[in-house]
Amino acid sequence: MEQLDYILVPLGIALFISYNFWLLFAILRYPKRTVIGLNAESRRQWVFSMMSDPLKNGVLIVQTLRNNIMASSLMATAAITLCSLISVQVSNKAGFPNLSSEIGKGYKRFVASSSVKLLSILICFLFAFICNVQSVRYYAHVSFLATLPTSKDRKESIEYVISNLSRGSYFWSLGLRAFYFSFPLFIWLFGAIPMFLSCCVISFVLYFLDTTSLCTQLLHSHSMNGESVIAIDVDALEG
Template identity: 60%
Template sequence: MEEKFLNFVLVFSGLFVMGIYHVWLLFTILCNPRRTVIGFNAECRQAWVFSIMSDPMKNGVLAVQTIRNNIMASTLLATVAITLCSLISVVVSTNTTVMSSSAVSKSVYSSETTISSVKYFSILLCFLVAFLCNVQSIRYFAHTSFMVTAPALKDKKESIEYVARNLNRGSFFWSLGLRAYYVSFPLFLWIFGPIHMFVCCCTMSSILYFLDTTHCFTQQLQKFIGDMYANDAESVHRSLGNAGLEDFHLCSPLLTGEGDNQV
């Protein structure tokens, strides 16, 4: 009864802490993107796309190599995730067979099997989410690699914004896949006990807060990017013709097409 009580209280408390943190992070990204690294990186990527597509014939090789590196990173994470899913499935099937053969009673077997199955299934679910998110990331990066080097799109503001949205969506899915890896750490420690999981959830939330929010260095970098973007505005204005940059806005990383939030 004591172990069941700890599992019920500490596991749900740890998940509640991580859930509250990610709800706060999502709200901050939507309302104040520049306070988070995710929103700041989305702004930098969009400025990068605008700079690359101002002269795609000159910057095409750099763009393709940069996007290829992102595709390779997503491919590696997706491969690791699906491999771990296969290993966890083998471990679960083996443990189930051993427990069924060595169980003292049916009730003990059912209780232990249920708890163990929930633990392994939650870990398996994290890696499945990581795999799917990284596959989607590869998809968006592949589309972007074709469009970012198209010379016919360099004078079309709407086309440049569309390419930037696809790049940000690919990076957003990559962040979700990596976040699934982070969530799997407390679930791994749940195998050793609910106390380990609760401590890991609190520690992981603190570490993620430090990684997800902007600090002195990122604020200085943000100022530098803004100055550089302002200096390049005149040249990009000439490349876009009468459209200019006054109608161009940097979008939130949670891009859904029309009605994007302005950063």
């Protein structure tokens, strides 16, 4: 069974990583075919709309960003709490009993294998914690930038706010991916075959969650018609 860990586990991890690299390529080349790309365009439209009058929309901007900060803070808290629990579990397994028989050696190999699996889960949650903390950082920074009256009708300032808001959202997505990947790592505790099957199922489910249908793209294109009008108004004011 240990030989399966050397074959199926790397295959499962490679499958999950390959899917995410394909998703990154799709976001960069065909953003409207992905949910992340459509959400990025929606955030862009929202920023242009809100910063057309920061004094009037300031409360709405802060409330919206506060909701995002609370969501990221909740995920970061959950990640660091799970890290603490796993650290305690790993430290408890570190003390092997002084057994010299074959049973003792087998127990030590089992505990060592479990510690490696728990350490992998720990690293995954630490990555999720860091990503969510960075997301909170960018959202908090945007809450100041988006409410500046001096940024009104200044396209370069609005673009800077959009870039920071997008970074916060991308860090949120990375943290969420780490939580998704933690499921196969947890399943790995029950064996290499369940872990590989879990990677396949997670990748399959994420494909349908990350991609958009033609109907969704059409509906989104209709909702984005107002963005071009706002951008034209800003350009006209600058000219």
